[in-house]
Amino acid sequence: MSSSHHRKEIGEPLPDVPFAPAHEAVAKVAADRPTEVAVRCGDIEVTYGELVAWSRQLSHRLAAAGVGSGDRVALVAEPSVTMIASVLGVLGAGAAYVPVDPAQPDTRLATILDDARVKAVVATARTELRTTTVSPVPVITVPDVPDPEPGGDPAAFAAEVGPRDPAYLIYTSGSTGEPKGVVVEHRNLAASTRARLMVHPGSPTFLLVSPLAFDSSVAGIWGTLQAGGCLVVATEEELRDPERLVSLVGRHRVDRLLCVPALYGLLLDAARRTDPGRLASLRRVIVAGEALPQPLVDRHFAVRPHGVDLVNEYGPTETTVWATFRRFTGVAPVDIGGPIPGARLHVLDDELRPVDPGAEGELFIGGPGVARGYFDRPEATAAVFLDDPFADEPGARMYRTGDIVRRNSDHGLDFVGRKDDQLKVRGHRVEPGAVESALHRLDGIEEAVVLPDAEGAGLVGFVASQEGVDPVALRRALAAELPSVMVPGELRVLPELPRNRNGKLDRVLLRTLASEPPAIEPPTAESPTGPAPAAHLTDDPLTAQVTAAWAEVLGRPTVPPDVNFFDLGGHSLAMFKLQDALEQHCGLRPSIVALFQETTVTAQVALIRAGREQGKDAPAGSSAEAARRARTARLRQQRARKGVSR
Incomplete structure (x- = not known):
């Protein structure tokens, strides 16, 4: 590859501005607009002034508990205003936050807290009991609304941080099943957020549906609060019901949303069933976390043909949330686009040489978003965080994604599949992603995953289809397009493919299913429905x-x-x-x-x-309305005492 072509894979330069850690950037916004609402969740809302004062108080409580610069503090909180204030408070104490999903089993929770060697745990009233049973370190409980302490609000956070101090550790599942903590420094977070403010300008009203332990939450929190927007946090109950999420969009005039493609499809379903107009405030929908299906792009622009961009973002946790994006303003073929501002993209062969345009290669990502590495795992870090020989500045690094991509004629990247999923079938190398792409092109197929079969000698495919497609006919269509070694010996048709709590495809479960024989004889072309269940x-x-x-x-x-x-x-x-x-x-x-x-x-x-x-729909169960009203009344009383308006 020529050097001139290689330069095309470098994102727009980031602005040369003084470094400011994320929480201090929010404090600067608060100084300019202290009475504007920063965060809403349920019936609770806090202004920028209240949010920063609340988080500064927490930073001093953590400092008093012995937390200091470079320490790690676990954060175990349900989606809430408290969760957002706690993130700022941990950073303000000089520590890195380690988000842990409260839904994790106790053993997994204890494993993460032990592996991260946390100095303290920040919990809410709902999670306090769980954390005290699994961790010997101090547990600091944060109230569900700001609770001004005697003596007034602190004038500053408890500690200062530098660009190379860790901001957060997010745990990903390693190939062996043991979690690995990705250490993201403040300079990485600052660069990622600056790029986000360039690509997505304005002060959004943003609906946060990502769990804190899912790194898309980083995009929503900092991309909103540093822009002076309003962060609408969906509660646990709202996250369980697409119709309630649609109502949130309409009620709060949400204009920006980031979620996995599958959830966006469910929101479109819910809006179609009830009132499509409740999504009318949306001006930008961002999808990330898994492959964007072409039918969802088509559907988005069929429902909202004008004025609502659809943005496909790609990036591993190791590159601070994102590295590429593609903005759709109309129906177009799906790809993962080009580099975000500041990022460098390299498509390389096994010898780390650039491949020709149109050829497949592994994606390597350089730039200021490349994280420090895996916490306390130097060998795992050295395997994928490499020196970047294509960068001009000395000491630059790049991350080896393991993802196979191909440059297309629109100067974007087509996602082909995972390098480490490559299989050998009867002596031939087979890339499951290529088979999945072929399945995606067939009528009636919404999603597809291809894995080794129970014997490891062939392939089994899982496809999602609402149209009751015939697996025998699918195999015949594939055989007309692909070599026989690439045609799965078995295709299982499901209404949808299984997903984990974050909405991503549950490949672990699919591998388990693939290793088991089918529960019944597969349907035949003569009897496509098979035996009665x-x-x-x-x-x-x-x-x-x-x-x-x-x-x-x-x-x-x-x-x-x-x-x-x-x-x-x-x-x-x-x-x-x-x-x-x-x-x-x-x-x-x-x-x-x-x-x-x-x-x-x-x-x-x-x-x-x-x-x-x-004579009516099944009951919804009890609610916590009275408790929410009490919290709201208490917050309003505090505001009245301090002279803060809504």
Whole structure:
């Protein structure tokens, strides 16, 4: 590759501005607009002035507990205003925050706290008890609304930080199953956020749906608060229900959103069922975290043909959230675009030489977003964080992504697949991503994953389709396009592919399914539906209806009546599909909250029967409305004493 072509893979230069850590940048915004609302969650809202004063108080509490520069503090908090204030407070104490999802099992929680060697844990009233049982370090509980201490608000954070101090550690699952903590420094975070403010200008009203332990949250929090926008944090209950998320968008006039493509598809579904106008305030939808399906691009512009950009972002945690982006202003082929401001992209062969345009190669990412490495894992760090021989400045590094890409004619990058997923079938090298791409091109296929089969000698494919496609016909279509070694010996058609809590494809579960033989004989072209699922054989019509809905959503031939939905491979996004399926099969639409509370067939049969007897949809369960009202009243009283308006 010529040096002139190589320079095309360098993003727009970042502005040469003095370094400011993320929390201090927010404090500067607060000095300019102290009474403007910074964060909303449920019935609680805080202004910029309140948010910074609250986080400064926490920074001094942490300092008094012995937390100092370079330490690590775990943050175990449900989505809330408290969670956002706590992030700023930890940084203000000079420490790096280590976000841990409260839904993690105790063993996983304890493993992360031990591996990160945290100095303290910041918890909320809801998570305090859990953290005290799994960690011997001090636990500092933060109230759910600002609680001014005697003596007034601190004038500054407790500690100062420098560009190379760690800002956060986010844990990713390693190839061996053990979590690895990615250390992101303040200079990395500052560069990533500066690039975001360039690509996404303005002061947004942003809906945060990403868990704190998912690095997309970094984009939402700092890209909003440093721009002087309003961060709308979805509660746990709202995150479980796409219709409530759509309502949040409409109620707060949200104009910017970042989520995985699958969740955006569910939001479009929910808006279509209720009132599409509730999404009218959106001006930019950002999707990230997994591959963007072409049908979703088509659908986005069919629903919102004018004035609403769709932006596809790509980037591993190791490069501080993102490294490439593609902005769609109309229907166009999907790719991951080009470099964000400041980033350097290299497409290299196995000898780390640039490949020719149009050829496949591994993506390496350089620039100021490249993180320090993996916490306390020097060998793992050395394997993928390398010296960048293409950079002008000495000491520059690049991250080896393991992702195979190809430059296209639009000067963007096509994502091909993972390098480490490459397989050998009968002596031939096969890239599953290439087979997945071929499946994606077939009619009726929404998603596809290809993995080694149970014997490791061939391939098994999983495809998501709502159209009941015939797997035999799919194989014939593939055989007409691909060499025989690339055609999966088995294709399993599911209504949707399983996902984890973050909404990403659950490849671990898919590998488990791929290693097992199919539960029933696959359908044939002569009998495309196959044998009747045994799950539907029951004397009770309602039980048969509920079981049929489960079998449809889970893609299982049998569904035990007393096994938890999530133990059968279900997940939060699949629960939304179950809500639709129950309405179709039973004629009644239970609330999503009720479904999360009643998670077996037997329990849902009782729920729906009770709803039928009452002549209405199944109840949603109890709410915490009174508690929320009390918190709101207390916050308003505090504001009145301090003379702060809404």
